[in-house]
Structures are given as C-alpha cells and as structure tokens.
Amino acid sequence: MPFLRDVPIRQKLARIVQLALTVALGMGAVVLLVVEFQMYRSVMTKEMRGIADVIGTNSRAALTFQDPAAGERTLAALGADPRVMAARLYTKEGHRFATYRRSDVNPDLMPATAPSDGLSLRMRSVTVVQPIRLDGERIGTIYLQFDMAPLYDFLLKHALVVIAVLGLASLVALVLSSRLQGVISGPVVHLAAMVKSVTEKDDYTVRAVTSGQDELGLLTDGFNEMLARIQERDAALQQAREGLEERVACRTRELQIEIAERRRAEEQLRKLSGAVEQATDGVLITDREGVIEYVNPAFERLTGYSRDEAIGRTPRLVKSGHQTREYYEKLWQILLSGEVFRDVLVNRKKDGTLYFEETVITPLRDSQGAITHFVSVGRDITERKQAEAALAESEEKYRTLIEVSQDAIFINRHDHIVYVNPATLTLLGAEKPEQVIGKSPFDFIHPRYHDVVRDRIRSLLDKGESVSSLEEQYVRLDGTVIDVEVAATSLTYKDGTAIQVVVRDITERKRAEQEVRDSREQLRALAAHLESVREDERTQISREIHDELGQLLTGLKIDLSWVARQLPGDKGALQAKVRTMGALIDTTIQSVRRIAGELRPGLLDDLGLMAAVEWQAQEFQSRTGIRVHLTAAPSELDLDREYSTALFRIMQEALTNVARHAQATVVYIALKADAERLLLEVIDNGTGITPDALADRRAFGLLGMRERALLLGGQVVISGRPGQGTTVTLVVPLKRPATTHPVG
C-alpha cells in the first residue's frame, strides 16, 4: 500500500478502518443485488411457464379445429400483463397459427416457425417455448417472450439506495476511527521519539515508559532490553580488541618457524625433481581428473610430444585405440580405489607409430589420505614385444604344420612323451592324447628295436643333430605290430632339450614289397618247374632219338653190310651204291647222336658235369672253328642233376652267344670249385657286349642265365669291354639256400 507509506500513523489507522468498512459494505451490496436479480428472474420464469400452460390449454380447440381467429382471441388476453412482449401459437407441423404482440414490439423478432422447446434467458428478455398437448398427443407449440426492463428498473433503484447507505457508513467510520486510533498510535509515537533521542545522543542509558501488557507494552520492554544488551556488548568489544594484538604477535613467530621448514622441504623437492628429470623412464604426473601437470624429458623422447604440448592435456594424448573402453574404466577403478596399476599398454607416439609401454601408475595422496595426483612411469618395451610376437608366430606356424601332418609327430623329453599330434593318435590307435602323453616312447617301440633306438637317442643328444630315418616296428595300443620309418631331430622344448620324432607308417609299403617279392619268387619257381619239365622231355626225346633211331640205323647198317657181302663182284655199280648208302647211314647216325647230344648230352647224366663240359667244348670247337681252352680245377664234382643241368645250360648259352655275336677266335672256359662255392667263367676275345645289349629286356638268353643262377642261389655277372671281349662269371653256392621252394 504505497499510498499509506509516508502518512503519519494516526491518519494511517483512520484510513485503514474506513477502507475496510467501505469494501465490506460494497461487496455485501453487490452480492445482495445479484441474488435479488436471480430470484426475480426465477420467479418470473415460473410465472411465465404458468401463463404459457394456461394459454396453451385454452388454445387446444382452436388448434384442433384450425380456427386461428379463436387462437388470436385467446392470446389477446395476454394484453393484461405489460411484461408480455410477444406470444405466438404454432401448429403441430410448426407453422405460424396465431400471434400477439405488445404495440411497441417488432413482430419480425418472433420466429416464423416453431422453435425448439425450452427456456432462453437473454439480457433484455426471457423466452419460453412449450408444447401444447391434447389427449396425450402434441397438437402445437406456444412461444412467449417476457420483458426484462421492469427488473432493471427495480435493480437500479436498489443500487442507488445501497450507494447512499455506503457513503453514510463510510463517513461514520471515519469519524469513529479518528477518535479511537490514539489508543494504538500514542505509545508508538512515544517510542519513535525515544529512538530518535538515542541515535542522536549515542546515549544507551535512557529507557522508555511502559504503557501496558499488550503488544505495544512488550515492544517497549523489548526496546529497553535491547538498549541494555548493546551497553554490555560495547564493553566486551573493547576487551576483545586488547587480546587480539597479543595473538597476532604469537602467530607471527609461528609463521617464521613454518617458513624455515618450508625452505627445507623445497630443497628436498628440488632434489627429487632433479631425479625425475634425469630418469630414463617416461614420467607423467596428472591431477585427480587426469589432466597432465608434468612430464619429464624421457617422456618427451619416448612419445615425441614436448612438455608444452603435453601439459594441460590428458594421457589420451598417446591413446592408440588398442585398449577397450572397458579396459580404461577398469584402470580408473583400480586407481581411484587407491591401488597401483601395472600393465603393458599399446600407445601411440606423436608421429603415429605404436609402441608397447610397460606402465606403472601410482596414486599420490595428501596428508589427509585423499588422492590428489597420479604418477605414471612408463618404459618402451616394443622391441621385446615384437621379438615375443615373432616367436609366437613361428611357434604357431610350426604347431599348425605339425597338427595337420599326415606323419605321426611326437616330442620325447627324458623318455616321456610330452606332445603328440593327431596323426600320432591314429598311428598308435589311441582316442585321446591322455592315453599316450606321459608314457615312455619305448612302450610303443617293438622290444627288438629298443637297443638300436637307445643308441640313436644317445647320439642325437650328444651331437645335437638329426639322424637319418630308420625302419623299425611299433606296437600299437591294441597290441598289433606295425612297420614304421622313424626320423628324429633334437630341439629345444620349454627351456630344455627334447627329441622330435617323426614316424611314418610303412606297413603297407612293406606288405607291397613282400607281395612283389613273393610273386617274383613264384614266377621263378614256375620258370624252374618249366625248365625242369622241358629238361625231362628233352632227356626223353634225346633218349628215344638216340636209342630207337640209333638202333634202327645200326640195324640198317648191319643189313646193308650183309647185302654188300652178298653182292657178286661183277656188280660194281651196285656195290658202289651200297657203300654210298653205308656212308650215308654213318652220317645219319652221327647226326642222330649229335642232335640227341644237343638235346640232352647223355654224358651229363652218365658221366657228370666235367665230362659234359669237355664234350661240349670239343664239339663247340669242331663246329665253330673257335678255339676253346678249358680249365677245370676239380677233376670230379658230385652234383645233383639240377645243378649240373643249370651249370651246363648256362655254359652252353654263353658259348652260343660267343658263336653268334662275339666274332671271337678264342674262348677260355674255367670251372673252379671249393667246399662252398662253384665258379664258372666264360671269357672270349670278341667285340665285347654293349651296355645296351646287357639291359635289353628281350635278351632272353641273358635273362635265362640269370634266372637259372638265382634258382641255385647264385649270381651271373656279365661284363664286356668294347674290342676286348666279354666275360660271363657264374658263382653259385654249393649248399643251396633254404628259402627257395620250387613250386609243385
């Protein structure tokens, strides 16, 4: 209430009372008028409905029998009430039927067709629309409009009366309040004068006069008390000022001591700082939020960032992105819990290169134990890391190679298997590595090879080299024996020496080899059998030719001799003819003997190998004209038929070759024997056999010689030198090997 602020308290009280009264009365008057307006209108509405009912009922016949004139007559009765401005009847269909209006009312204001039922209140008028019913059926509508002007006249009169009463009441209030306000304002004015005197004279000893026990009395008492307190406080203040000077002197002395201590601390700090500056590890100090406050020269060298670039930033400066967000969250968690953080981080230098840093971060605490800073000490260990990585990579490659190897590979360390690859499990018939690892390799090596393998291991460990592969036998977990080829290398395994063993299963190969061997053996036996059959047949044919044909021819010759004896002497031509025939028979006998001998020298069976050889040499020489020198060391040999046949045939074949190919003039045949072996050599002085001819698979003669020698467990060596002849050497053991089993 600004208009009251600077007014003296006497007037203030008077005006407040007057204002409050006026407002209260004014509000009461307004409420009264509003209520009166509402009541009036409600009464009027009720009255209007009654009138509308009566008029409606009286108009029913007029509406029913369509007599508007009668309707207007009924409505005309409304003229008795000056408040009715207008009335109208409408038919059931809503058409205008009959109308009444006050003379001053414009008829166009009434609706032309029946409006909807109900009451409508406007400022100037109130309108009622009601149905007219007959026998429960709606036969029309009545419309009534009432004037509100009389109400407003009435209200205006009331308002004037209220304003007059209000003015009078306000005047009375002003007079009464002017008289009564002194009760309150008197003591207040007295207090105000007192305050003014205290302020002006600075005299706290004066006291105000108490007027009573009401709030003003309390105020006066409070004022007096306040004066007393101020007096006391004034005295205490003076005392305190004197004590303060003494405390200042005392504090100054303490400060001097503190300054001396701080100097010593600073000296120590300078030394520590020097140490950090000289350190070879990168040192970095951040505040609690991670903002860099210090880096040492080693840090500058390590990261490439200068001190000015680093300070004010955070260690994210060297962040490489190789550590996850979670990693850094964990790091901070450790640090903020006050623990020391140690790890190897991948960081990025200013030039972008990455490096491994072995980092130790330590939280620093103040004297209260609160963390204030973090110190990070870092060392570049990139080279070490790279070496480790390279090693790991090569190890990985090696491992991969081994894992996929078809050969079984295991590592033997101090006679314990410490590693196996999957192929090893397959080889040994194991399902899991545990069945093999930890066992001795000798558990799987056939006992027959234990000594050999021990020797090999020893030499491997002594010399530190790999040993060539060896065929051994292993025993699988299920007890079956397999042929294997084993190679071994020494290597360094987990800081010690171990042996890497590569084992290849060659059971299949062995079996194939054996099969080839067996089939060759069978073929050889078959050939021998065929040869023996052929030899038998030859012998038989030879005998038959020799015995049968020979005897027949001999008989024929005897008969011819007898014929010649019987011939008379004068028959000279006949006699000559008989002699020719005799000579022819002799030649035939010779031929038969030769053929039989060639088929199978009867000497061989009858007189033995030596005699046969001698005969053959003689026969060869006489037939071919090539001179034969025969040297036979043992005069007699007791050989079974097979032996002597084979030897004889080999010699015969060699001589055939000499006659066919060698163009030789001399052949040396040597036959030597001791208790164990027999040696046959056929040497000529011919052109010499060529290596091509020797390798010719179709040279069945040479093949036959070799096969025959093999059947006896011996060997034929044929060698030739161009222009210097050919040498065929046959060596056979005289005791036949047991492995040879002829087929049949």
Place this chain on the structure above:
Amino acid sequence: MMIVSCVGWSVRRAIAANPAPPEYQVKAAFLYQFIKFIEWPAQTFSTGHDTVIIGVLGEGPMERALAAVQGKTAKGRTVAIERYKTVADLDYCHVLFISSSMDDQLPAILKRVKGWSALTVGDVEGSARRGAMINFITVEDAIRFEVNVGAAKRANLRISSELLGLAQVVLGVP
C-alpha cells in the same frame, strides 16, 4: 390460407389412399376430434370395452373419408366405424353422422337414438336448430360448426367450453 394449404395436403394424401372430396376429409377429421372435447356419461362405455363407435347414416362421401380415422385412438379408445343405410338399421353408437341425404328423416332419427347418449352431427345448415347437436357449416371457405347445447345437455353429454368457444351456439327446438 393456412387451412387451404392444410386441406390441399390432405387431399393429396387422400387421393393416394382413398379418393374422397377434401371437404369430407376435413369433416371426418372433425368428427374424430369431437370425441376429445365431449364427455359421455360414465355408463355409456361398458367396462372393459375400449371402442368408441362413429356411425354413418345414409350414403355419401363421408363413409369413404372416415376410413382415414378408423383404428385411431381417442381418449384411450380405438375408433370404429359403423354404417347404416336406413333409419331402421341404426344401432348403438357414440357419434352419429347424418348424411345430407337423410336430413329429411331427422325427427325419426333423433327419436331412434334418444337415450343412447349419441352425439348427433348433421351435414345440412340449420339441422342443429332442428334438434341435431352439431351441424357443419361453411364460413369464408372454412368448415365450422354450430352447436345445440340444449340437445346435448338433454342427452347427458357435456361439451367442452373450448369447443364451444369455436362454435356458433344455437338454441334449437325444445
């Protein structure tokens, strides 16, 4: 004007259903509406019988026009129409319309219905004066009616003042 237009509308509807002259359609409607403004003595309607009978005596267009009223309700009762050719055919009814062709037999008719409390309505000007309770007249092209209050009172019928307010009241023969 209003009445003419109303009648015109009624004609159209009447032609569609039952072509009676417009004048008689209005008269038929009036016959029906009279029921609502007349009070019969209580014994006239037998208990439990909820029909009010309009009888038509003699031939004429009214017979057809009343078809529109048949089956309507008045005072909670269903309107039924009865037709009588001759006076001898007359039977008990609540409203009796006397066609103009039968006007000459009015005294016989009134004698016949005496004691029935039937509202007798004539169609010839002046029949009220001659003893019928109501008769139709035409005033300025509108159909109106005359009422013989005495005749009604003698038959113990009470005619509502509203109806009387519209009618030309005549005093007929005693």
